[in-house]
Amino acid sequence: MSAxxxxxxxxKVVPHRKQRYETIGDWIPGRPAHVxxxxxxxxxxxxxxxxxxMVEQELCKKRGISDSVVVAFDKKFExxxxxxxxxxxxxxxxxxxxxxxxxxAFATKIERMMAKEMGIGWKRYVRAVAKIMASDASR
Numbered sequence: 157m158s159a160x161x162x163x164x165x166x167x168k169v170v171p172h173r174k175q176r177y178e179t180i181g182d183w184i185p186g187r188p189a190h191v192x193x194x195x196x197x198x199x200x201x202x203x204x205x206x207x208x209x210m211v212e213q214e215l216c217k218k219r220g221i222s223d224s225v226v227v228a229f230d231k232k233f234e235x236x237x238x239x240x241x242x243x244x245x246x247x248x249x250x251x252x253x254x255x256x257x258x259x260x261a262f263a264t265k266i267e268r269m270m271a272k273e274m275g276i277g278w279k280r281y282v283r284a285v286a287k288i289m290a291s292d293a294s295r
Contacts, residue, residue, distance in 0.1 A: 164188035165210060169195050169202045172288050177227065178234040179248075180285050181205040183213035185223050194288055200274055201281055208267040212249070215259035225255050244286045 165188055172194035176182055184190040191213065193205035216226065233248035242251075249260025271278055 166190045167206050167210075168192045169206075171195055172291070177231050178289070179230055180289060181209040183209045183216075183223070185213065185217060189213060196284055196288060198284065200276055201284055204267050204271055204274075204276070204281065205285070207270055208263045211266050212256065212259050212263035215262060216256050219259065221256050221259065229253075229255055244290055245282060 168190065170192055172180070175192065175194055176184075180194045180196075182190075182192045184192070189210075191206050191209045193202045193209070196202050196205070216222075229251075230248040233242065233251060233254075236242055237244075237246070247260070247264075248254055249256055249264075251257065254260060268278060271281060
């Protein structure tokens with residue numbers, strides 16, 4: 157017989173400016189782990205961001221990729237974006253240099269499949285996310 161084990165997450169939707177850094181979604185390891193999405197004024201979109209972050213966090217944890225490594229890379233990527241080196245639609249995790257590229261790609265696959273099941277147009281969703289990022293680019 158195996159003992160029961162509880163896995164806990166705290167899911168939050170916050171104003172974009174309350175994110176730890178310039179990101180639409182974030183995960184913070186711990187007990188419980190925190191998964192945070194920027195407010196998108198659309199609960200379906202917020203759910204998709206939270207789902208993506210939860211999957212990405214679990215894979216990173218499983219593969220030994222720390223939060224500090226991910227955050228450092230993301231912050232560097234956003235500084236480069238501010239200098240015009242990345243498009244508004246590019247995601248740090250999609251970069252060939254991202255230390256969590258594989259984990260991000262898998263989380264995006266899950267996110268896209270769920271969006272399709274929910275009847276959410278992917279392009280419209282991506283535009284809504286990019287709009288929030290662009291509106292608060294002055295961090």
